[in-house]
Amino acid sequence: MAAISAFQASSSTSSGAAGADNRNARRIAVVERDPDLRKQILHSLQTRQFAIVECANATALYRNLLTAPCDIAVIASDLPDDNPRSVALHLRQHSDIGIIVLDAEAGCHGEADSYHEIADACFAKPVDLDGLAAVVTAMHSLQHHMRAMPARAGAGQPEWELALDGWTLRTPEGASIDLSAPERNVLLRLVNTGAGGHPVSHDSLIGSLTSDVYDFDPHRLEMLIYRLRKKVALMSPLPLPLRAVRGMGYLCTIVRSNN
Template sequence: MTAPQGARILVVDDEPQIRKLLKVTLQAHNFEIHECADGEEAVVQASIVHPDLIVLDLGLPGMSGMDVLQRIREWSQVPVIVLTAKEREEDKIAALDGGADDYVTKPFGMGELVARIRVALRHVAKTTDEPVLRFGPLIIDLAQRQVDLEGSPVKLTPTEYEMLKVLASNAGKIITQRQLLQQVWGGHHHESDSHYLRVYVGHLRKKLQEDPTRPRFIQTEPGIGYRFLLQDDVGK
């Protein structure tokens, strides 16, 4: 599935050179670009323009990028890709836990950013009430709680199934360790219980016949969480 052409993208960054670079490059990929330089304007523009995706710098004057994200998430689930000069894991995790769909660290390659934008748009395009998720040879029937790989059923424990469901339902997005722990085990677990995740992801990979060094379905984001791969992004 390809990303929709002509998708509206709102670029929020206080650096004119970055906005110009993004505008020229993304327009060359047939995206419709809207831009603004501060947080307050970003919230207003998001409500007026109704973008298909937002590229959001965290280091904004006035209202911070995290505050913008929080405000927008109060009423919209539009995909948000955070563009940040902050390289600490804590900052990336905070952005993802706060509702960002992905992040790209400055300085960044335009090719990577365009690829991330396409992944986010494809994820939205395939987010429906359809009870069957298909990823190449892997089929997950949510209604029947049935998982098939290359035509054969995969036997999963209830916990393994719940973990696979959360990851696959958010294909293309990074799911943080905290988000995964909360959605699979409930709120009584703490981030320090991340060893649960490593154990269960290991079990899942084995049952999905996956080489951890060359992930076919589940990609580890070191120190942050996991990303279930859309099949046309495997190997990128």
């Protein structure tokens, strides 16, 4: 727990000057208890010019992140000291690191045990090393694109529009982004309830996704918004105008379309 607390305390500063120095370091953490599999993944990713931080457990990951910020963490589902859901939650709350789960029970392809709610990608064991390397490369490129967006965004405040039916988000450049049903529900709640610059609470947003807010994992909302940001980053050089308001919820400046 000490390693987790230290990581949480340092992550706010590491996202500043130290984080900026490491943004393009191409550093990947591989968190896997099997040393042979760690070595296989290491060699596969090194051929793509990634630097690898080897960790046998979650505690080692947290300790390494204190001094060696990483862009992506590849996390096994059968760690000896923690489970990937807890690890992913800590990482999501305190960093913008990408997360890939290696599922020892092949739950990636199931419904109930899927890790897609907590991870950007999931691979069943035995791991397809070429496929993993390709996904890591694509994720790193997307991260680089997203981090560069604020510098490319103009000084003005162009409007983002949500279509009247809520199924399409239009960027200031005129691109149209199709939304899934959960994304539509959340954006409709943000635009309708948050009109006039009012933050929308987490409970209100969760209420747009389920009828039982007390039996809903709040982390699923964070993941939905995280993935929506990534979807938008592929279509627009401008960041999605949605920001977290600590202790309150989310605030967005998207408007409803008139046509």
